[in-house]
Amino acid sequence: MRLSYMLPVAAFVGLAAVFGFYLYQVSAGGKNIRDIPSALIDKPAPEFSLAPIEGRNDGFATSDLAGKVSLVNVFASWCLPCRVEHPILMRLADEGVPIFGINIRDKPEDARRFLDQLGNPYRRIGADNNGRVSIDWGVYGYPETFIVDRGGRIRYKKIGPIMPRDLDEKIRPILERLGS
Amino acid sequence: MRLLVAALAACLVLAPLAGSRAVEPSEILDDPALEARARDISKGLRCLVCQNQSIDDSNADLARDLRVLVRERLTAGESNRQVIAFVTVRYGDYVLLEPPLKPTTYLLWFGPAAILLAGGAAVIMFLRRRTRLAMSGSAPLSDDERRRIERLLDDDVH
Numbered sequence: 001m002r003l004s005y006m007l008p009v010a011a012f013v014g015l016a017a018v019f020g021f022y023l024y025q026v027s028a029g030g031k032n033i034r035d036i037p038s039a040l041i042d043k044p045a046p047e048f049s050l051a052p053i054e055g056r057n058d059g060f061a062t063s064d065l066a067g068k069v070s071l072v073n074v075f076a077s078w079c080l081p082c083r084v085e086h087p088i089l090m091r092l093a094d095e096g097v098p099i100f101g102i103n104i105r106d107k108p109e110d111a112r113r114f115l116d117q118l119g120n121p122y123r124r125i126g127a128d129n130n131g132r133v134s135i136d137w138g139v140y141g142y143p144e145t146f147i148v149d150r151g152g153r154i155r156y157k158k159i160g161p162i163m164p165r166d167l168d169e170k171i172r173p174i175l176e177r178l179g180s
Numbered sequence: 181m182r183l184l185v186a187a188l189a190a191c192l193v194l195a196p197l198a199g200s201r202a203v204e205p206s207e208i209l210d211d212p213a214l215e216a217r218a219r220d221i222s223k224g225l226r227c228l229v230c231q232n233q234s235i236d237d238s239n240a241d242l243a244r245d246l247r248v249l250v251r252e253r254l255t256a257g258e259s260n261r262q263v264i265a266f267v268t269v270r271y272g273d274y275v276l277l278e279p280p281l282k283p284t285t286y287l288l289w290f291g292p293a294a295i296l297l298a299g300g301a302a303v304i305m306f307l308r309r310r311t312r313l314a315m316s317g318s319a320p321l322s323d324d325e326r327r328r329i330e331r332l333l334d335d336d337v338h
Contacts, residue, residue: 036228039272105241131245138270140228140242
């Protein structure tokens with residue numbers, strides 16, 4: 001068998017290995033191929049200051065994140081998957097994890113009702129009415145959750161609702177590693 | 181027939197004008213030059229919610245917010261490059277519908293041409309070898325071979 005005849009076979013095996021690897025990641029690894037890697041991982045959280053949801057008196061700004069490991073969650077009352085992950089946020093809040101909310105393009109009364117009915121896991125919430133601060137965070141899907149370290153750097157981003165698996169395999173280990 | 185040609189011509193002329201479905205009248209800038217630049221930038225930015233549409237084509241909320249943002253920054257006097265950089269810092273290169281040329285994308289940009297060249301080289305080598313083999317078949321006979329043929333022919337005659 002001459003070497004040149006083996007070339008197409010080698011190319012086929014190589015391609016099959018690459019495709020197989022990605023297929024494995026999607027099927028067994030729980031990787032979502034629509035997720036776009038964040039450009040902001042390990043970068044400082046953006047500078048912003050958001051007013052509270054109308055009728056509340058907190059608001060949320062970059063300075064709130066100083067000196068602790070916290071979760072920043074982008075949510076809205078109109079966002080169905082936000083309701084799916086809500087119990088998990090409540091559980092984390094009960095455990096003492098600081099969670100901050102960015103309420104995106106919501107009606108104040110809807111947002112308030114959402115919190116009244118389901119509970120409020122957030123230490124502070126800012127209303128991002130024109131989506132501008134969410135753009136600064138590189139948000140494109142809802143919900144999105146970031147882990148910010150003590151130094152104010154973004155260390156992890158979850159696109160879509162946090163599922164129990166994400167909590168156990170990603171979020172808890174990262175919180176632990178960062179020493180929350 | 182003439183009517184048909186006229187109708188086709190009208191379609192060709194009007195088709196580009198029908199392209200701006202998503203851009204709402206309230207978003208359009210007064211300065212036509214600035215608006216043209218905004219449209220140009222928007223066509224190159226991916227709507228990340230829909231992923232295969234530009235923000236110029238998409239009706240998604242995020243696409244609208246980004247269109248408004250692009251126009252605000254242009255009005256503030258930024259260059260096209262600065263506006264695009266502002267968006268890329270936040271969303272990464274993936275937001276660009278045309279991937280930028282840089283070391284990590286060399287394979288993407290030059291891979292197909294490299295495969296074409298390698299394939300072409302392989303075909304040329306294959307053809308050369310084949311002609312060389314065909315040529316060697318018509319090489320002059322050695323003295324030994326000539327004597328053998330003569331002997332065979334002689335056998336036939338007798």
